[in-house]
Amino acid sequence: MAVKALVDPGPHYREGAAELLLGDGFFRRDSRLARDCSVLLAWHQASTTTCKYPLQWLDLMAGCGIRGLRWGLEAAGAQSMPPEIVVNDADGDRWPLLEHNLKPLAGATCSSIPAETLLCQAQLEGRRFDLIDLDAFGHPGALIQPALQVLAPDGILVLASTDGRSPTGHDRPGAIRSFGAAARAHPASWELALRQQLGLLARQAWLLGRGLQPLMSFSDGRTFRLAVRLKRLLQPDEEATLGLLARCGTCGAQQSQPLLRLRNWSVCHCPPEQGRWAISGPLWLGPLQQVDLLEELMASPVPVASATRRLLQRLQADPGGLGHVWATAELARRCGSGPPPLQQLVDALCTQGYQAWPSGVMAGQVRTDADLPELLQICSNLRGEGPLIGP
Ligand SMILES: C[S@@+](CC[C@H](N)C(=O)[O-])C[C@H]1O[C@@H](n2cnc3c(N)ncnc32)[C@H](O)[C@@H]1O
Numbered sequence: 001m002a003v004k005a006l007v008d009p010g011p012h013y014r015e016g017a018a019e020l021l022l023g024d025g026f027f028r029r030d031s032r033l034a035r036d037c038s039v040l041l042a043w044h045q046a047s048t049t050t051c052k053y054p055l056q057w058l059d060l061m062a063g064c065g066i067r068g069l070r071w072g073l074e075a076a077g078a079q080s081m082p083p084e085i086v087v088n089d090a091d092g093d094r095w096p097l098l099e100h101n102l103k104p105l106a107g108a109t110c111s112s113i114p115a116e117t118l119l120c121q122a123q124l125e126g127r128r129f130d131l132i133d134l135d136a137f138g139h140p141g142a143l144i145q146p147a148l149q150v151l152a153p154d155g156i157l158v159l160a161s162t163d164g165r166s167p168t169g170h171d172r173p174g175a176i177r178s179f180g181a182a183a184r185a186h187p188a189s190w191e192l193a194l195r196q197q198l199g200l201l202a203r204q205a206w207l208l209g210r211g212l213q214p215l216m217s218f219s220d221g222r223t224f225r226l227a228v229r230l231k232r233l234l235q236p237d238e239e240a241t242l243g244l245l246a247r248c249g250t251c252g253a254q255q256s257q258p259l260l261r262l263r264n265w266s267v268c269h270c271p272p273e274q275g276r277w278a279i280s281g282p283l284w285l286g287p288l289q290q291v292d293l294l295e296e297l298m299a300s301p302v303p304v305a306s307a308t309r310r311l312l313q314r315l316q317a318d319p320g321g322l323g324h325v326w327a328t329a330e331l332a333r334r335c336g337s338g339p340p341p342l343q344q345l346v347d348a349l350c351t352q353g354y355q356a357w358p359s360g361v362m363a364g365q366v367r368t369d370a371d372l373p374e375l376l377q378i379c380s381n382l383r384g385e386g387p388l389i390g391p
């Protein structure tokens with residue numbers, strides 16, 4: 001391959017333990033949270049795995065190579081045997097930059113080939129990766145199956161998608177094409193987008209006879225980010241995590257059902273014939289986060305940004321095991337009052353025997369198993385007013 005010289009190196013950029021050149025290609029400083037999480041997961045894998053061979057880590061769409069470099073500097077030391085790191089970006093103009101930036105890592109390999117080709121080659125060579133970071137533009141759908149095929153059992157996939165329109169119900173034909181699922185607008189739209197993506201990942205993993213365990217799921221509304229573990233086998237009843245989520249567009253009631261035990265929907269709280277269920281799915285109904293892992297990440301020595309620490313705290317406080325989430329603004333509108341203070345609402349729900357958490361995915365939302373009338377009653381009690389149940 002013809003190697004271009006690094007013409008204008010530009011200023012150095014520092015993040016974590018890395019100091020590198022950004023070049024003139026795509027780079028977002030505010031994706032630091034996602035990079036921190038990727039490094040934390042690499043560190044966790046390195047510090048908890050006992051193996052006879054070096055761990056294999058693949059930064060598939062590396063940009064300037066910052067993730068691979070940070071893995072090497074901040075996470076690799078947790079293993080006695082240094083992991084082998086492959087850093088790839090299809091843009092050939094990035095090659096000199098990658099080579100330059102990755103110099104501090106003795107064991108790193110840089111490549112400049114399309115992700116599809118790299119994954120295909122790995123499959124042909126029987127190569128397996130323990131960690132793959134797939135930081136794509138748009139929807140990474142077509143790369144999911146080839147990536148899972150070269151992910152080792154119990155390996156970790158870190159995945160990004162910038163397709164927010166189709167999984168949030170704003171491009172319904174797009175959701176059918178990309179997810180094989182119905183997607184309807186919902187106040188907890190970021191969460192539904194993450195659940196659509198997880199539903200797709202689960203089906204792709206199950207096709208291989210593997211199980212899926214979400215480790216962390218979050219979004220800023222622009223990029224939808226997941227980290228999952230590909231389990232060697234499915235957990236008992238894992239298929240019940242795939243299902244449908246319904247919301248009445250009139251009264252706001254929510255229901256969900258696993259596909260495995262699908263029945264008729266029960267009536268909502270509208271007057272007869274006025275309810276309209278908008279149904280999304282199949283999507284993931286199981287937990288969004290692995291809470292004990294997040295606790296371990298919070299104790300890690302990896303130098304992460306304070307915003308990342310806050311993100312971890314938020315996610316760790318909300319396992320995301322229930323898909324019923326309400327915006328307090330919607331509850332306020334239905335109660336005809338100001339929004340109830342979120343933590344007070346959560347505390348009141350728990351006192352009444354319901355499960356409740358502030359959503360870790362979207363601010364100002366409550367996750368609870370309380371049904372809508374009880375939820376509105378508790379909101380109204382907090383505001384000292386009577387509830388307004390109905391359309
Ligand atoms: C979102 S950027 C990566 C940013 C980087 N991970 C970071 O944290 O700064 C996506 C990168 O993927 C590369 N890319 C796009 N399509 C690709 C493909 N099919 N195979 C490999 N790389 C690709 C682009 O050149 C771009 O640098």
Ligand SMILES: [Zn+2]
Pocket residue numbers: 248249250251252253268269270274275276
């Ligand atoms: Zn209704």
